[in-house]
Amino acid sequence: EVVAFAEEEGQRYKATFLGSGALVGQFNSDWLTQLDADGISMRDAMRNAGLNEKDITQIQRNPAHYLGFVEVHIEQGPVLEANDKTIGVVTGALGQRWFDVVVTGSEAHAGPTPMPLRKDALLAASYMVQLVNRLALDHAPNARGTVGMLDVYPNSRNVIPGTVKFSVDLRADNNETLAAMVASLQAEAAVIAQKGQVSIEMNQTVYFPPAAFAKPLVDAVRDSATEMGMSAMDAVSGAGHDAVYMARIAPTAMIFIPCKDGISHNEIEDARPDHIEAGCNVLLHAMLKQATV
Numbered sequence: 001e002v003v004a005f006a007e008e009e010g011q012r013y014k015a016t017f018l019g020s021g022a023l024v025g026q027f028n029s030d031w032l033t034q035l036d037a038d039g040i041s042m043r044d045a046m047r048n049a050g051l052n053e054k055d056i057t058q059i060q061r062n063p064a065h066y067l068g069f070v071e072v073h074i075e076q077g078p079v080l081e082a083n084d085k086t087i088g089v090v091t092g093a094l095g096q097r098w099f100d101v102v103v104t105g106s107e108a109h110a111g112p113t114p115m116p117l118r119k120d121a122l123l124a125a126s127y128m129v130q131l132v133n134r135l136a137l138d139h140a141p142n143a144r145g146t147v148g149m150l151d152v153y154p155n156s157r158n159v160i161p162g163t164v165k166f167s168v169d170l171r172a173d174n175n176e177t178l179a180a181m182v183a184s185l186q187a188e189a190a191v192i193a194q195k196g197q198v199s200i201e202m203n204q205t206v207y208f209p210p211a212a213f214a215k216p217l218v219d220a221v222r223d224s225a226t227e228m229g230m231s232a233m234d235a236v237s238g239a240g241h242d243a244v245y246m247a248r249i250a251p252t253a254m255i256f257i258p259c260k261d262g263i264s265h266n267e268i269e270d271a272r273p274d275h276i277e278a279g280c281n282v283l284l285h286a287m288l289k290q291a292t293v
Contacts, residue, residue: 012036012037012045013031013034013036013042013045014034014098014205014206015027015031015034015042016206016240017240017241017242017244017245018056019242020242020245020246021056021245022056022057022059023059023061023245023246023249024061024245024246024248024249025059026245027056027057028057029053029057031056031057032046032053032056032057061249063249063250066249066250066251067250067251067290068214068217068250068251068252068253068290069243069246069247069250069251069252069253070217070221070243070252070253070254070255070283070286070287071241071242071243071246071252071253071254071255072254072255072257072279072280072282072283073241073254073255073256073257074256074257074258074259074264074269074271075088075235075256075257075258075259075262076238076239076259076262076264076265077238077239077262078261078262079235079262080233080235080256080257080258081258081259081260081261081262083233084231085231085232085233085258086225086230086231086232086257086258086275086278087221087225087230087231087232087233087255087256087257087278087279087282088232088233088234088235088254088255088256088257089218089221089222089225089232089233089234089235089255089256090213090218090221090234090235090236090237090243090253090254090255090256091212091213091218091234091235091236092173092210092211092212092213092236092237093208093210093211093213093236093237093238093239093240093241093243093244093254094142094144094171094172094173094210094236094237094238095171095172095173095174095175095178095207095208095209095210095211096169096170096171096206096207096208096240097170097171097178097181097182097204097206097207097208098167098168098169098170098204098205098206098207099167099168099170099185099202099203099204099205100165100167100202100203100205101125101128101165101166101167101168101189101200101201101202101203102163102164102165102200102201103121103122103124103125103128103163103164103165103166103193103198103199103200104121104162104163104198104199104200104201105118105119105120105121105124105160105161105162105163105196105197105198106118106119106160106162107154107159107160107161107162108159108160108162109158109159109160110157110158110159110160111158113160118160118197119160119162119196119197119198120160120161120196120198121152121161121162121163121164121198122152122160122161122164123196124164124192124193124196124198124200125150125164125166127192127196128147128166128168128189128192128200129147129150129166131184131185131188131189131192132145132146132147132168132170132185133145133147135170135181135184135185136170136171136181138184139172139177139180139181142172142173142177142236143170143171143172143173143177143181144169144170144171144172144238145168145169145170145171145181146168146169147166147167147168147169148167148169149166149167150164150165150166150167151164151165151166152164153165168185168202170182170185171238172210173210173236174210175209175210178210185202186202189202208240208244211243211244211247211252212247213243213247213252213253213254214247214251214252214253216251217251217252217253217286217290218253220253220286220289220290221253221254221255221282221286222234223289224281224282224285224286224289225282227285228278228281228282228285230278230282235256237254237256239264241254253286255279255282255283255286256279257271257275257276257278257279258271258272258275259271260272
């Protein structure tokens with residue numbers, strides 16, 4: 001059985017890769033109660049699209065029916081291009097833990113309020129942003145830390161911010177490192193809150209365990225690239241992919257090809273036709289190897 005999915009990064013709702021996630025039993029009815037920015041529930045959005053709850057909560061698949069799953073993707077990063085390699089042999093994917101963070105201080109006028117008496121939510125949030133960046137640097141080279149979304153209230157020029165909401169995205173190649181990063185985040189957030197006279201609440205919204213792909217399939221990808229004379233290197237996926245979910249029910253591997261300047265999810269995203277052809281050929285030969293096992 002051959003299955004293909006389109007990548008879904010889940011910006012509207014906190015549910016990524018709905019197709020493969022549903023296939024492996026990731027979602028239940030509780031997921032459908034979450035609201036988007038307009039207050040529309042995931043359940044209603046599905047109904048408006050002609051879907052129903054069973055489409056993502058009650059899909060039944062038998063892992064015994066799957067020989068394997070191999071996904072071809074642009075790298076979404078600059079490593080292959082920087083190393084002048086055509087094929088990335090992906091050995092696994094970074095684990096991810098995402099948090100929604102709310103910093104609550106007190107709004108006050110920017111002029112009359114002395115600096116020592118302020119409860120500035122944005123100032124505390126700025127220390128958190130630096131903390132997230134430092135945690136990734138402290139666990140180099142395969143850790144990542146990103147704050148990609150920030151909402152300041154009341155967002156007025158002459159008002160000390162009273163509430164700041166932001167996202168935290170932590171990634172690492174093993175659960176021990178990921179857990180250590182989260183523990184440091186929580187401990188240091190408590191210190192920041194105390195010093196800034198604010199409260200900091202963190203709610204984990206997404207957890208992807210680090211995924212190690214199946215060695216026989218990974219070897220098949222590597223051997224296929226070598227046999228066709230293509231330059232290749234091992235790689236770890238820093239982004240989430242359907243392959244991460246599929247690895248739960250079937251032997252899984254991935255093939256990366258370069259993308260210009262490492263840019264993805266952008267209208268200037270670009271991959272060379274010969275690289276795309278190379279990725280498809282490696283996929284073909286890796287699959288042919290499995291057919292003769």
